[in-house]
Amino acid sequence: MEEELPPFYGESAKPVQATPSSLKMLDVGKWPIFSLCSEEELQLIRQACVFGSAGNEVLYTTVNNEVFVLGTNCCGCLGLGDVQSTIEPRRLDSLSGKKVACLSYGSGPHIVLATSEGEVFTWGHNAYSQLGNGTTNHGLVPCHISTNLSNKQVIEVACGSYHSLVLTSDGEVFAWGYNNSGQVGSGSTANQPIPRRVTSCLQNKVVVNIACGQMCSMAVVDNGEVYVWGYNGNGQLGLGSGGNQSTPCRLALQGVRVQRVACGYAHTLILTDEGQVYAWGANSYGQLGTGNKSNQSYPTPVVVEKDRIIEIAACHSAHTSAAKTQGGHVYMWGQCRGQSVVLPHLTHLSCTDDVFACFASPAVSWRLLSVEPDDHLTVAESLKREFDNPSTADLRFLVDGKYIYAHKVLLKIRCEHFRSSLDNSEDDIVEMSEFSYPVYRAFLEYLYTDSISLPPEEAVGLLDLATFYRENRLKKLCQQTIKQGICEENAIALLSAAVKYDAQDLEEFCFRFCVNHLTVVTQTSGFAEMDHDLLKNFISKASRVGAFKN
Template structure:
């Protein structure tokens, strides 16, 4: 998370999603729990979508988006100019910002400061993903179709040679994919575009210079999708593009790279470009990969063991082979890079396919049963308020509840129970998770929910809370999290907090003045560090 977003992380509202962007990571747009869309930051050229270009020092509503149920964002970067896209829950796309080549898909090349819905051929389509190449854009629909618009000087729109290299300001359907195949994921950089097929195959088009399209060293651009036959023997599960290079992840956890390699983006120990996709040597199986269009950003990969590796241009340094970091997520890599931005490749769930969460599904019935006075057979009283539950459902969710309700204890026949020393909000969030599997609480509550989950031995929720705490750890809360990690013998979380405290020791120690109870925790950090030093010696 960028520091600029962290500054506002505690301003009293739930954050559904957010994007941090700009040449210095100075702009933020977020969606709160009620789908209100707000922005703050430098707002150069009106990129925040509020209709003007005044700096916004406090969050300001983006009126055009507040009733649209925005689920995710994408941002295209060209120099210091940004093109922004917002996807709604219905699959509508709104765009604004830089539009010099028609990359907003609005039928013009005029810069716009107000989010505008993309119409034309997308008006009746459900868009699930947007990929930005800087000056051109791809969109993927729920039907597996790809539309393109914007700059086409390298034929990166994939519209065929019959169109020449003319730019397009309205969405145009990309054809030429193998018969019987549908597209499940898209990616692009400034000069080339890519589509992942449901079979695990990959198509590329656009610039072939420096093998940017992955199709070999040919100097001829490709005006239509062409399958990368060099990857025919592997199943690709994810593709991401950086600044003129691309990474692909296979179902076996292998990472392939191609395109520009002047900063070591190929991770092969050299700065020579590959003629074809080449596998990157990694000691562990990789489960996800990341790259951005910012030239100073590194490539990143996270393994099945949650080990994060980076390589390439790491804030001005050439790292030619993957190196292990102390990060715990891909998001952290880019939250401390230059510029600091958010990283999340968003794809809207296709509502037509998500039948497991339909109104008549088991999932929905459990959701509706939670805290339902009509069907509940037990109540917890927390801070004077009741939460209505079902004994049998809790009994199959936690061994603690199983012993409580099915054993020879007073609770097995009681109708209610008073819960002390636990806040209502944390206990409510804990019980709701047992019904819905939803992590529906703010980061500030994660530590309390973690303690409740530990008390009732719900390890899956503890793991979810750990993820939240790791991603939002700060000087102010590091000691508290470290203390709880020691208390609950959470070795992984304890080690993470310890490393954070050591890296930010001065700031954490200075925060003791604000909370005297941290002193013993900090002393514990010193003792552990001294013990490690003695072991080394």
Template sequence: RGTQHVCRLVLFSVSKTNVHVCQGANSYGQLGQGHVEDQSDPRLSDTAPLQNKAVRAVSGGGGHSVVVTENGEVFVCGQNDRGQLGLGHNADISTLQLCPSLSQRVTQVACGWDFTLLLADYGRVLACGSNAFGQLGVGQTVTHSADLQVVERLREPVVSVAAGLRHSLAVTHSGCVYQWGRGLFSHAKRALSPQPVPAHLSSTVPTLVPGLEQKTPQLVSAGAVHCMCLTGDGNLFLWGSNKHGQLTAKEPFLSSPTPVKNSLLGGEKVIRVWSGWTHIVAQTETGRVFTWGRGDYGQLGRQILMKQHPERQSAGPSAGGGNQEACLPAEVEVLHGATHVACGSEHNLAIVGGCLLSWGWNEHGMCGDGSQTDIFQPQLVSGLRPLLIGCGAGHSMAVCAATTDSRQNSAMTPLE
């Protein structure tokens, strides 16, 4: 499966009395610890560049990480072969380094496989890294960029951005949803043939996603080859690949946003949603947490009656080889009332009752239990008092309250 990965957006705050720990894949120095060795136990990160700075957001891609501070500064580390760190060069960096070229304050960040999106003041979107699939939104003349590019075709302020492996999404202040990047094109072409592929699935510049008019879009999120939009009235819309049943539909591909039936979520409105590569986690208005999609690495956090195999899952629900039980949302009761959830590619973290839980794919030790064995139900990561959390596809991060517990201090001793 390798060590390349993508991670989702996470927000948190820190102070001088908190500690930042991480574990998991570190092939390119994306943990920011000054080396490239994987870590299967939580270890202190080198946050010296962030001293006395509150952190607002962190995101990671195929091998890179990006940290945004409360005052809008951007710090980066990890893989940089396509310029995804926005430093103006292509050298990898194993400790956090300030991105010096920014002239405006950044408020959000989202990372794809080998590209980065930054949401800056006044709702402007900046992009850097690979543009092989048009995922930067600047047309096809640029193959990749180590310098930040303004996504000029987004002509009104943006309030939310998301990045999949090779596609991007944005919601504007007026509630329009835009998509760009050809990462879903081949999937759409196979599924929709002989019908043409809709423009929003094949464009290298931001293109309006149809079907969300008058739906009050507020937030977008992205999986490997699927898209999500959460509206202000608590409805969740999904489109893209349904290879693992993550769209709760029978069709192998949905070209336009389709709502998830509220009856599948206890009849309740959705207030928060997170996505891994091929699985989805949603929280409803009463605090219930539902999961669905691919589950053969334990990423759903619940027992599934039908035995799963990756090769059978890949057949998809429409081919009769997928697990129909996993395709439908089901509640994970131990996660009820979670104050935050973070999804990696196929693993997850959650804060429940002030405790840190982890589950799912664990090949690189990103679940933080010292092993590389997949975890099929949420389990306690002992010795940590998490305040906020985040995941890369193959690594995990947590901002924790400082403690005098000797076991925690031992577990988090930085490697020499």
């Protein structure tokens, strides 16, 4: 069985650790909470963490190092100075301009954040002193925690349900908060209201990685040893027994050098320097990946495949585990969308973060997502940049007295018309009079970008071109643009264009729009100037669908 929570915990008592990741693209759209943000806002995001008992809160940073928050704001966990929920992103002014290095959160929830300068800020739920400010009052705004940390640079943070750990640049661990099971590592079970260094057998050790379970703590030291302390009711300390530990205790792992540790709700994963994974603790959903649902109180190998593992992931809000191999394969096991997956399952996902966005309940981040500036351009991005670039072009189109610069080889690759017309041509200038400059420029740009950006009236001209060049995909894009831009004033003109270019789906759409807005449409200049045959057909068809009935 999973460890039972004290009565005050409730359903939300599931802490989640969030440590930095580095991704080429930050695809936050997989987390439902981000559907509240506009496309423009999403483009600016450089770091993000989704948290809360239902994945209903989020903190993110932008390209300008501004910090924004959004969500239900339970216990003031958004740091805005109140407990009001918000469905629109609000700027967290007290942290804007500071570079966020790492962030973690607990079940209240409470937040522990460290900046790139090594400063620590906390806010949110604080009934058990988990904010480290010496009080038990909820923190509605970020509070700078300097007690015993003023001369230290914090490089990693971790939260349990109601306790907190930080790791400093000199390898020291400080802890505070709820301590009923010894998770603060002080040797007692008294709550710790301010940061205190975790000593005992860590006194002369250099710690390189920390993690928190629900009510336990873990530390990896520079020689590959793992030290554990706190609650052990499901064997999540990996000591072979079920007794709690109030001070750090070394894990017995002969011949194994550990690089990282990750804590789930009540289970633990470690990654060795040889790319092997071991797991222990609760296993009622198969989260240990051992092929059964039996708990393990000592490290047990997880067999993924011959390829070495380079990343492990676990999240306190769900009984789910994930791993990524050197070859880029992502595996998941444990509770996945309500199913118990007892062996590592190969997914089609590209990163472990997606496992928790798509398969864990709630959909939260298991770490702070980050995207680093990347000067490398994909092939598609490079082609977009070269459109209408005179310095690299070998072909010019002269349209309405203006030049559009292009590349012969790309046009021949992308368009059947140019494959034949440019095949034996040595001309570097092509005069074009059949189509307007905006239309022809949009067509050439489409060949470079696979997209169009035109008002619906211009899209009509592009629809003509797409029909002439037999570019069926472009034809569909034009129809989509026209549908999105239709209004009472232009409806008749767009209907006429659809009929002219035999775009039957678009014709039906425009006709329905005109019928649904018949009174206004019949008063427009477009209707007054309507072609006689088209008007006759329109009235006939509208009559058949009952448009003129009282």
